[in-house]
Amino acid sequence: MGLIEWFKVVVLGIVEGITEWLPISSTGHLILVGDLLKLNVSDAFMEMFNVVIQLGAIMAVVVLYFSQLWPFHTMKTAPARSCFAHPVEDGAAGKFQRFANHYLHMDKIVMWLKIAVSCIPGLLIGLPLDDWLEEHMHRTVPVAVMLIVYGVLFLLVENHNRGRKPRISRISQITWKDALIIGFFQALAIVPGTSRSGATIIGGILIGMSRTLAAEYTFYLAVPTMLGASAIKLLKFGLHFTGVEVSVLIIGMVVAFAVSILAIKFLMSYIKRHDFKVFGWYRIVLGALVIGLFAAGILKG
Template identity: 35%
Template sequence: MTIGDLLGALFLGLLEGFTEFIPVSSTAHILLAGHFLGIENNGHTFEVLVQLGAVLAIITVYFERFMRVAKQLPTNPGARRFVLSVVVAFLPAAFIGAFAHGFIKSVLFQTPVLICVMLILGGIVLLFIDRLVSAPRFNNAMGLPLPLALKIGFCQCVAMIPGVSRSGSTIVGAMLLGVDKRAAAEFSFFLALPTMLGAFTYDLYKNYANLTADDGIQIAIGFVAAFCAAVVVVRALLDFVSRHGYAPFGWWRIIVGTLGLVGLMVAG
């Protein structure tokens, strides 16, 4: 393992943390960066495992709220409904992800053109959604009805196509279903916990036998970098979205996707 490998892991970890919770597809950014910079890893396991750092960032930022919910579970129906809404929203991705894991990792993760196209299409969708004038019916991310949470969970499954964005698909789906911008982003944070933890556990189970000591060091570096970057993003994102909406992320996706396609045509 070289210094370049360590710096590559650090860079990809930071990229994961900065992009995981904004609707630009962290997986797309990491896969494209790895492709163009020649950063190779064992079976694309790095991209999945470093996400746990971003999960811990959510737990850190919302620790007091989560503890309050945990204490209220025995006596507060609202707390129980919140936990159940997150579990219900997670279930579609859990089942579909388990069945499609091999195809996603071996085919979709290996298709840079598809990733770039999905970045551009997702950017166009975000621009459209951001201009859509509607009166949101739900303003509290911790009080969504269970049928609505399930529908958001199915929207999240679209993000199994790299380039779509897990946060983007859940946010867009939630907004189309009547959730306001800020609450949609916050529910996406909460839904990330079981989704990313499940992906981490399943991918580690599938690939731990193939991981080397060098892989472990690179994953650890990426994990810490992702955690630090994600804490910054989670603390700032809700206020940014409240002021500026999602259009800046839509334009960012279009620019990155277009540059990626140009790069693929020029360099392959």
């Protein structure tokens, strides 16, 4: 691969790092930018790359939110009081409670269990439809349509939410039902152009989450979701990579990681003072532009 090809890989990493966390669809942007740049790799590798590159972005969440995500501690750092409302001394329950008090942040364990519940709808809906979606929806026009549809939804949701006080402002206030509902919203993002972060943020706001919490929960939920999606894509592609393909993946993920750090910090700072309408308008304008370029024959369908 020549220097231009490696420049294209860096550009795709930058696009992933920015769009994975802003609610504007990372997969949709990678498909559109990939059509314009034409990276010199096979179609099968490109489909896998568009998903697996997201592992770099996921690592940014792990680094930035490690203290909120890591559910273990040592006996030296264990809290003085039991984390259980009704401590038990004897039997298996007592042994478990002592182990949990010594080594586990139970609030974070519960958070991860709720995140697991949020993953279930996407797993049940996404797996059976994965091949069909790759064949029919990983195209320019469907991506553009979904950009516009969810752009409009962002505007409608923000108008609906104007002046309303959120009922959920902390992770601990998320119920099991809330987690499942957010999971169904995330499942909508199996269609390219939707935006996984966009769908879950919309869902979170609609059920009463604050914007900040909806964004943070979206970040946390991305970790198991994208690890699972990447594993599936890698298995489907096969683990027979050329040296060039390995290099393309690594460079793309490293760039995506670095840019994601900045994108996450920007988004969390931005939503403390603004709503999501700007992203809705961006999606609508971009979707309309893409459809126009397709109609003019500049982009393929």
